[in-house]
Amino acid sequence: MLTNDNKDKLLTGVIWSAAVLTMGFLVWILFYIVSNGLAFVDWSFITDNYTRTGDEEGIWPMIVATVYIVLLSIAIAAPIGIMTAIYLTEYAKPGSKLVKLIRFCTEALAGIPSIVYGLFGMTFFVVALGLGFSVLSGGLTLAILILPVIIRTTEEAIIAVPLSYREASFGLGASRLYTIWRVILPAAMPGIVTSLILSIGRIVGESAPVFLTAGMVARIPESVFDSGRTLTVHLYMLTTELYTQHDWDMAFATATVLVLVVLGINLLTKLISKKFSKATY
Amino acid sequence: MSEVNAALQAQETKAALASSKRRDFVEHAFHALFLLSAFIGVASVIIIGFFLVKESAASFQEAGVTGMVFGMNWLPPALYGIAPMIAGSLMATAVAVVIGVPVGVLTAIFLAEIAPERLVKVMRPAIELLAGIPSVVYGFFGLVVIVPLIEDVFGVPSGATILAGAVVLAVMILPTVIAVSETSLRAVPRQYKEGSLALGASKIYTIFNVLVPAARSGILTGVILGIARAVGETMAIIMVMGNTPAMPQGILDSARTLTANIALEMSYATGVHASALYASGVVLLVFVMLLNGTLMYLNREKAK
Amino acid sequence: MNTFEIKDLDLYYGDNQALKSIQLAIPQKQVTAFIGPSGCGKSTLLRVLNRMNDLIAGVRIDGSVKMDGADIYADVDVRKLRMRCGMVFQKPNPFPMSIYENVAYGQKAQGVKDKKTLDKIVEDALRGAALWDEVKDRLHSHAFGLSGGQQQRLCIARTIAMKPDVILMDEPTSALDPIATARIEELMEDLRKEFTVVIVTHSMAQARRIADKTAFFLMGELVEHGDTEQIFTAPQDKRTHGYITGDFG
Amino acid sequence: MNTFEIKDLDLYYGDNQALKSIQLAIPQKQVTAFIGPSGCGKSTLLRVLNRMNDLIAGVRIDGSVKMDGADIYADVDVRKLRMRCGMVFQKPNPFPMSIYENVAYGQKAQGVKDKKTLDKIVEDALRGAALWDEVKDRLHSHAFGLSGGQQQRLCIARTIAMKPDVILMDEPTSALDPIATARIEELMEDLRKEFTVVIVTHSMAQARRIADKTAFFLMGELVEHGDTEQIFTAPQDKRTHGYITGDFG
Amino acid sequence: GETITVSGSNSMTSLMEVLAETYTNKTGNFVEVQGPGSSAGIRAANQGTSHIGMASRTVADSEVEAGVERIVIANDGIAIVVHPSNKVENLTTEQVAGIYRAEITNWSEVGGENAPIVAVTRDSASGTRAGFEDVLSLKQTINGMKVSAISPRAQVANGNGMVKTTSGQNPRAIGYISLGTVDSSVKALDVNGVDALVANVQNGSYPVARSFVVMTGPKTPQYAKDFIDWILSEEGQDIVAKKGYVPAK
Ligand SMILES: Nc1ncnc2c1ncn2[C@@H]1O[C@H](COP(=O)(O)OP(=O)(O)OP(=O)(O)O)[C@@H](O)[C@H]1O
Ligand SMILES: Nc1ncnc2c1ncn2[C@@H]1O[C@H](COP(=O)(O)OP(=O)(O)OP(=O)(O)O)[C@@H](O)[C@H]1O
Ligand SMILES: [Mg+2]
Ligand SMILES: [Mg+2]
């Protein structure tokens, strides 16, 4: 029979082990990837073209394609998402049927597995609208995919703006629009920026919905109607074609770059929200 | 005299307070714009739903809903049974939950209640990093590390098993479970904790008897979001689970998930075969909707 | 002259009745205090006067509220009403922007853009709120750098800048220290010369110090109202008597 | 006999000093009230007595606090200290479980499992908190079904069930209506027979009604303490006088 | 220059990308290659969504619509591969078929160690798989439709590389991949005693072989057809040979 104190000690031990396990796994994955890949990441790996004749094996075209797709989907989704969040928090009657419908649909969008987005994007944008495998198809598909992330996070940021600001602004006879523009959006800005960066992370990490809509051509897209291969898709392609040790090295190197990109995005989120919160408060 | 004055002032005030229409126009226009934006999300769901149903109709017609959902054999273009894939998805998810949820919840407890603040400052970004790593990287890691490991440890002919998929999924749902659980643990009113400690209860007793029960619905939300993520995961699973379209006999057997089925065959398939893949998507969506429904139900309980 | 005349006012939050057939006249250019125990409806009634309760879903109002003889729940532009009835809240709530921007906010929201006009209005308002001397050298620094008492005066300045007829204050000093409280109470002396002031306070002593008229509420009812001196020295209702002698609350 | 003896106590929240060289003795089996304006440090001092401040990061304490002669900041088991000094909070905070479970909680946390023992303790505690008759038929229904006043008495019962020597109360009636407040005040009469009671209150009237001793705080300092009657009728310090006559606060 | 779009067989992409790049460097016309799989290539040619479709197997008349032209640009063997440590050197076509039908499940049945066989196949509509099934008669008829007879318990890999990784990692695995992609990480078995060599494919003695086919539709522009002509030219066919495939001419 365990005494109370021993039971406490045991449970404390269990909790510590869970934390160690979580961290252990993270360190293991990171170490495995980075230790195998970092040696092959150099400047030319980043800035070189990628050719199948074997002259160049850089990832520059993938970086450019990733940036294009990120910019395009954010440019489409951000205004829509932010305006939706404004509607839900500032205009709609809470609990009305309309809000329920919109919220239900946002939840549904958030729940749809990304492979289904791929399926849909390929049928709708690529074939039905005739956009082909292109940065545009990919950007549109991913825009829908990140819409719920932006809506939810922005909503939370807006709701977190103290009621007292709204009261003060309305109390001074300001209109709703003016209140939103001058007080609410600036105060919610760190949250909004965070939501955008979260979305970037999501886009960078996706693979199936990207290659089913944007294709996988490894060159710098010249227009939004060209196909492009993102970094993650590139890693996926590499892993399905691991022939020589050299192929392995390139896969590890690409994975390392991806991990570093994600790390950079996370740090950026922290930095920006810190900076904003200093600026406004 | 003063009555006349009063009446005059009333009129003046009334006029001064009367609403002006021109200004309201801009307000109305923006109101409409915001509303329109809000409907784009609704429209997207409708279009996606429409296309899925439309595209999957042919296969449901050909094979019948029960023929597909309960069919044991996937041999397009003759047989379109996706029961093995449904089982594969469910088993992989279930095992991932069994592994990932206890570890996740306990880690959340660690972060919210046990860890010194300095450690939390290191761990939280680390866990966010875990959340941001692309699933392809997890799959790659699973393929070259976990799969051979399972071969060695369990002595099975091939390590590409449900267990391998579940381990990878467990790690992938950890960040979701941890983040949501930690938030809800921290949201438990301070009074509960103080009340318990003031009665001389130990920290651990307080955690398991007051904090965790009070945060239960939040923790459940985290678990359900984790399940949704696990059910929807594709690329990592393709790389580690063997993708055999046969009914799995146990967790040390290979299996194919619904998502893997779509990703593996989508670009090849035509006709009814393609339609059957859309049907897999519909089944997947039904799962996720059920999960969402559960979540809404739970949150309604919480609101009470 | 009365600024407000409230007749048969009932107010419900959903099913919960928070105000019960209130009859009350609020005289012009005087300070009227609302007192009563927590939850009795003081804030609710105050917010009826500039229709701030419109922001809360599920609020239902019966009865009539007239401002200078005009029904404010008839077809009026709520924004204009709120410009005429400025409001100061319990916790100082300056906007997260500079001192200047805070005071100019209301005018800018009405479309005033001319810098000179704004400068003048800002200065006048800050003087009116007895804050000018303390901040004139740092008008463009952030409002959050001010102390609690200064922030509250800034909120009063912000309200004065709208040139309202009425200033509504909901426990404006309850979050302040005694010295800051004293400064605001002094300021009230000046304000009453120009504005009709309605103040909610939980401190009977404060009501006694600053109010011309006092209204005592209990559980949504207006128990008694009249001259402050009379309420505190010769209350008509024994509930009022019980409250001011400290039998409950 | 004094239960607590506090000497030269300084307390800092980070750099902010919240208590300044407090000297205070709290006598056994009497009711001691802490009064003073908001933020003066009443709650902080109360929480010093059962080391509840340990939970807050960055708190630093100098000086000595002795309970029955033993230094509670020396090497003591905090859990045992807290069992001896029960605490009742401002807002009733029953746990989200049944009435019975709430009262039995503390004993269970000590490892008591025997049903009979627990039943007895629960009944005694509920009787002690004058709640037994109201809840005896629904011991196993959820505590949130009780009214605010009942919940607060449940929290007192929960504390009594630990058989403490001291009960610390932080504004225990400020969230309650007058009738519930009256019931709790009645209960205090009984409690003082068995326990040393320390109560923080913002209502001077309440302090006067229930306390044997009163201590008046201002900005972290103990201005004056002594017999309640004396503090209210013949305060030694003019700040005390100013406060009780309503000049500030 | 113009952009020529090519899509289809995954096995053909590694060859096609080299051809494309050489051609682009030569003419300035960009060739875009997507490699989702042979069936997608056939569909692309039928629907005209790409200029050129690719299939790594023979395409039947019934599969293409009128106006779609099929051109063989190369021939390729399908290598049966195992882990380099596997002692088995040779299998007959019957044995291979037996393994994939799951009639042979242990390496000892075909002269190897006593260990279970892990069969790895490609996804159901891969050209490599179709070619493999054709040659080994791995077909069965169900509901009047010809479908694969490969056991559903065989693992499915979504590309030549994935098959290779699995066979190269697992000593019990067997798989099949395009001969042009074989290297030292796996061991290619002899089939019916014939070495898996390009020469043996060319002279017809190696039994498991298929054609690389490109398809053009009525909408395919001349500049895309020029690309195919160039592939069939000496220069193009040289590259085919250099990459380890059998030239069509
Ligand atoms: N937004 C709201 N929704 C529902 N009920 C409310 C709301 N605001 C106030 N109430 C209820 O209306 C009643 C009156 O509240 P009000 O805030 O006017 O009291 P008060 O006299 O200002 O009290 P206090 O001194 O605590 O500020 C209370 O019972 C309160 O619970
Ligand atoms: N957790 C904390 N961290 C930092 N400062 C604190 C903390 N809690 C209280 N303080 C500060 O310590 C001082 C005393 O606070 P305390 O809560 O003891 O006052 P109080 O007399 O109980 O006031 P009230 O009547 O409002 O409850 C205040 O200035 C307060 O801001
Ligand atoms: Mg109020
Ligand atoms: Mg306090």
Ligand SMILES: O=P([O-])([O-])[O-]
């Ligand atoms: O060449 P395939 O990828 O279709 O086998």
